[in-house]
Amino acid sequence: MSEEIKVTAEEVDALHTRLDQxxxxxxxxxxxxxxxxxxxxKGLLTNEKRYAYWACPCxxxxxxxxxxxxxxxxxxxRDPDLSEYGTCYCALYVSEEVLKGEKxxxxxxxxxPSLKDRKKAKSKSTSPDISSLSQTVWRxxxxxxxxxxxxxxxxxxxxxxxxxxFERFI
Amino acid sequence: MDVKHVKGKDKGHIMMFALSTCGWCKKxxxxxxxxxxxxxxTDVDLLEGKKxxxxxxxxxxxxxxxxxxxxxxxxxxxxxxxEEKIKEAIGV
Numbered sequence: 001m002s003e004e005i006k007v008t009a010e011e012v013d014a015l016h017t018r019l020d021q022x023x024x025x026x027x028x029x030x031x032x033x034x035x036x037x038x039x040x041x042k043g044l045l046t047n048e049k050r051y052a053y054w055a056c057p058c059x060x061x062x063x064x065x066x067x068x069x070x071x072x073x074x075x076x077x078r079d080p081d082l083s084e085y086g087t088c089y090c091a092l093y094v095s096e097e098v099l100k101g102e103k104x105x106x107x108x109x110x111x112x113p114s115l116k117d118r119k120k121a122k123s124k125s126t127s128p129d130i131s132s133l134s135q136t137v138w139r140x141x142x143x144x145x146x147x148x149x150x151x152x153x154x155x156x157x158x159x160x161x162x163x164x165x166f167e168r169f170i
Numbered sequence: 171m172d173v174k175h176v177k178g179k180d181k182g183h184i185m186m187f188a189l190s191t192c193g194w195c196k197k198x199x200x201x202x203x204x205x206x207x208x209x210x211x212t213d214v215d216l217l218e219g220k221k222x223x224x225x226x227x228x229x230x231x232x233x234x235x236x237x238x239x240x241x242x243x244x245x246x247x248x249x250x251x252x253e254e255k256i257k258e259a260i261g262v
Contacts, residue, residue, distance in 0.1 A: 036193050043191030057191035060215060060236060090193055107194050107250030110237045 007045040016041045019092075026158050028074075028082075029099045031091050040092045044073055058090035059112070070112065074159055076141045077111040139169035172221060173210045176203070181260045182244040184209035187229045190216050194251040195239040201253060205262055214238070 016038055020030045031037045043057025054073040055061035061068050070076040078088040085108040086095040097103040113121065135148040143159035152166035173185075184202070188195035190213040202209050214225050226236065232247040233240040241248045243259035 036197070039193045039196055040191075043193070046191050058189065058194060058238065060189060060238065092193075107252060109250075110235055114235065 005046045005049045007042050007049070011045055012038050012042045015045060022160055023093065026160070028159070029094055029096065031087070031094045031105070032099055033091075033105070037092060040090050043090075056090055059110075069164060070118070070141070072162075072165070074142050074161060075112075076165075079143055081108060081111055133170060136168055137170040138166045141165050141167055172217060173212050176209050176211070178202075178206045178208040181207045181262070183242075184244075184260065185242045186211035187225065187233075187238060187240040187242075188213050189238045192238050197251045198239045198241060198256070201251075201256060205257070205260065207260060207262070 016030075016034075019041065023030050031040075040057050044054045047053070047055040047057060047061065051061055051063055051065070051068070053065055053068065055068050056071040056073055056075050059071050061071065065072075073092065075088065078093055081088045082093060082095050086098045086103045087093070087105050087108060089108060089110065089112075091105055094105065095103070098105055112118075133148075136150065137146055137148045138152040139146050140152075140156040140159065140161055142161040142165055143156060145156050145158045146169060147153065152163050154163050155161070156165070184207060186195075186198065186202070186209060188199065188211050195213075199211065212225055214222065214229070217225055229236060229240060232242055233249050235249075237249055239249075239251060241256060241259075243256070246259050248255050248259060
């Protein structure tokens with residue numbers, strides 16, 4: 001058994017407030033079911049303490065950051081899941097319809113490919129020819145934000161994902 | 171595998187694979203507690219080494235996608251928090 005990780009109610013409240021403000025500022029919404037949402041925030045803080053990154057609380061993290069980049073909150077699957085189901089996998093983020101109470105929430109299917117398929121996709125991914133462009137175009141894998149510059153930004157200005165979540169797009 | 175046992179009404183064998191941090195797993199545990207049924211569960215993220223491998227091997231037989239919660243009620247597998255399906259499988 002791992003050591004029990006302690007997260008205080010104050011830590012949970014502070015992060016919940018911060019995430020709520022950041023979400024609203026960029027057009028996203030936290031789940032209005034505050035009890036559920038705070039449990040997830042507590043899970044994120046627990047994962048920060050044991051893995052040093054915000055692995056999705058509803059997925060089993062490997063503990064190896066490179067293998068878990070796609071499930072660091074906000075995960076690569078949040079936006080497609082919001083579009084299709086009105087909620088992300090763990091239901092920390094919800095769509096406007098859900099926020100307004102027009103759509104009921106439940107567990108949704110897992111969009112993340114299996115480990116085998118993830119490895120396959122990684123070995124296949126190639127970038128198109130960029131020789132004719134003056135700058136590289138970077139894409140945020142979380143929200144799709146694109147920018148043309150030498151290096152990706154340190155933090156996505158739209159969804160606050162970190163630099164390591166960007167991929168070379170063109 | 172470290173399996174925890176929650177006492178209650180015997181409605182057949184119920185085993186749950188969960189994560190200690192997962193909101194849907196907590197909702198499922200709460201539902202089972204409210205129904206007052208006897209069940210077993212393991213929080214896979216709290217396991218290490220051989221115990222974790224063993225739990226994952228067991229889970230794979232029921233749910234090869236390794237998602238949580240996975241509930242096994244009398245040899246019937248329910249993936250995710252689905253109140254109706256869980257109640258139906260338990261027979262309440």
